[in-house]
Amino acid sequence: RAPLCADVVFQLQGGHRVFAHRVYLATACSRFYDLFTLEGPPETLSEGDGGTRDLSSWGRGFLSLRWELVADP
Numbered sequence: 001r002a003p004l005c006a007d008v009v010f011q012l013q014g015g016h017r018v019f020a021h022r023v024y025l026a027t028a029c030s031r032f033y034d035l036f037t038l039e040g041p042p043e044t045l046s047e048g049d050g051g052t053r054d055l056s057s058w059g060r061g062f063l064s065l066r067w068e069l070v071a072d073p
Helices: 022-028 030-036
Strands: 008-011 017-020 052-054 064-066
Touching: 017 022, 022 030
Parallel strands: none
Antiparallel strands: 008 017, 052 064
């Protein structure tokens, strides 16, 4: 439910979450490589948008991307 080493979380409809590792996703699919090599999060994540980027133009399955700071386990 809260893996220590995952660096990607997919938020699904119904509140389900899927944890993953971006290195595996990026090597398995070029679309994920493109996603993870986008310009990174803003230097300071504001309270307002939380570093959110709209991805609805990417096609089905991609709605948005949000960066969040998390504590290092």
